[in-house]
Amino acid sequence: MFDKSYRQRLEADLAQWEADGVIAPAAASSIRKALPPLAPGINIAVVVAIVGGLLIAAAFLAFVAAHWTEIARLLRFSILLAGMVVAGGLGAWFASTGRDVLADLCASIGAIIFGAGIALVGQMYHLGDDFAGGMLLWSTGAFLAALLTGSRGALAVGLAAASIWTCMRVYDAPDALHLQFVAAWLIAAAIAFAWHSRAAAHLVAVAAIPWWVATSLRFDVDGAQPSFVLANGAALLFGAGLAIAAAPSPRAQRLGSVLSIYGALSLAVVAFLEVTTVDDVFRLRTAPVAAQPPWAVLCGVAGVILALASAGLTRRVGEVLAACAIGLVLVAAPIWPASAGGEPWFAYAALLLAMLCLVVSGVLDDVRPRIVAGWLGIAGVIAGITWAVKGSLLRRSAFLAAAGLIAVVFASALNRLLPRAER
Incomplete structure (x- = not known):
């Protein structure tokens, strides 16, 4: 704050x-x-020092890479081990002198060198059959470094390695959900909560996206559009963020507010994807649209329930509209198979209304990122409806004109109902 x-x-x-x-x-x-x-804050001297340190590190790595084949195996490992020790020692010294940014940078470099050490050992002893296992080991070491040092950079390295790990596991075993990443993500979320750090909260929120993307593209989802699965993930992230932010703890409020921002932005992106990927602009599945996986539907329903629970705790009308936006995006998914014989007008209307609810929700709660997400979603949905391949463009223009007239009438009604101070 x-x-x-x-x-x-x-x-x-x-x-x-x-x-x-x-x-x-x-x-x-x-x-x-x-x-x-x-x-x-970060002053000019710190920036110059960071650049200088990165240049020296790059020069060292370039020198080692140029003579890599000439260096004995034990010496290679010793060089990387010495790099971790030097990075840790410098980080401890910077932390003792109050230079927290440089200390964080050193911890991050140490975590990166640790990953290079894992790759080196695997290359020397031919342990390259399980790249995902190496990523898991790297992520675990980076998480431990983050816990010991409080480094946001080390947490970023750990989350990046964990994201690569889960994408590899999903590719290797598409028939099973990779729930182990969920446990790792919850650990990272607990770290962000304990640190009361907005930067860590942003890292955790971003790290949730690769798992949902990789899972939505799994090969065992027979004919289901990835955008429908992603809609449930965005709903859960948005609703859970609102519910966490409704807690009285300032730590929970900071973490939840960041999660809800990314959830709102994800919801807007998903609304655009539903129009463009399902309505023949970009085709990601050749089979007919199938039912969504039950576990994904449960995640979406949980997102709506959590958003409504948050609205009940905070007594904010804007969060009720946020729950409506989530529900409307989810409702649009089953409408598409029902409209397979013609234009999915009801799905279009649901998505436009969802994005409008998102904008009004942000205005009522004075949350600017939610407003931006809603406007981006409206622009994306209108663009998708306008440039969809199938159907008559004249009918689409008539639909958009009717939707615009309804929005104008709705705005006039709100202008009369709301007190002047709240308009």
């Missing part, structure tokens, strides 16, 4: 209120004294 942008806005507001006589100078001074000190 007490980040630099917030403090700048607060300082400007305090100066304005003091100038207008709203608060006394003593009250403004008391507010400023009550605020905790800002964490030191």
Whole structure:
């Protein structure tokens, strides 16, 4: 909450209120004294030091790579081990002197060198049959480094390695869900919660996407469109984020708000994909659209329930509309097979209404990323409807015109019903 942008806005507001006589100078001074000190930022010297360190590391790696075949196996391993020790030692020294950014960078470099060490051992002793297992080992080591050092960079390395690991496992065994990644993701989410770090929350939210993408493209989903499976994942991420943010804990609020932002953006992307991939613009499946996997449907239903539960706790109308947006995107999926003989007008209407609900939800709750996601979703859905291959373009234009008129009537009704202060 007490980040630099917030403090700048607060300082400007305090100066304005003091100038207008709203608060006394003593009250403004008391507010400023009550605020905790800002964490030191990244100055020019730190940036130059980071660039210099990266150049030295790149030069070292280039030198080793140029003489790689001439270096004995034991010496290769010793070089990488020494690199981890040096990175850890420098990180500890930077941390003791209060240079947290450089300490985080050193921990990240150490985690990367650890992965290189795993690859080297596998190459030297011909252990390359299980690349996914190597990625799991790398991810585990990076997670341990993140726990020991509090490094956001090491957490990023661990999540990246875990994402590659799960994609490999899904490719190797498409007939089974790779639930082990879910356990690893929950561990990373617990770390982000314990750190109360927005950067870590962003990393965790991004890491949830590769698993859903890889799972939606599994070969055993007979004829089902990946966008339908992704819709359930976006629903779960959005609803769970809202529910977590409804908790009284500031840590939960920070983590949940970030998860809900990525959930809203994912929902908008999925709405665009449903139109473009199902309606013959881009065809990802040649078989007829099949029923969605039951586990995916349960995830989507859970997302709607969690969003409604959050709305019940926070008493925010915007979150009710967010739950409606989630439900409408999910409802659009089974409408497409029912409209196989003609245009899926009801599916189009459901997606447009879903994105409109998302925009209004963000406006009512004053959540700008949700507003942006809704507008992007509206633009994507309209573009998909307009440029779809099958069907009459004249009918599509009539449908869009009717939808626009309904939206104008709805806006007029809202303008009359809402109090002037809330318009």
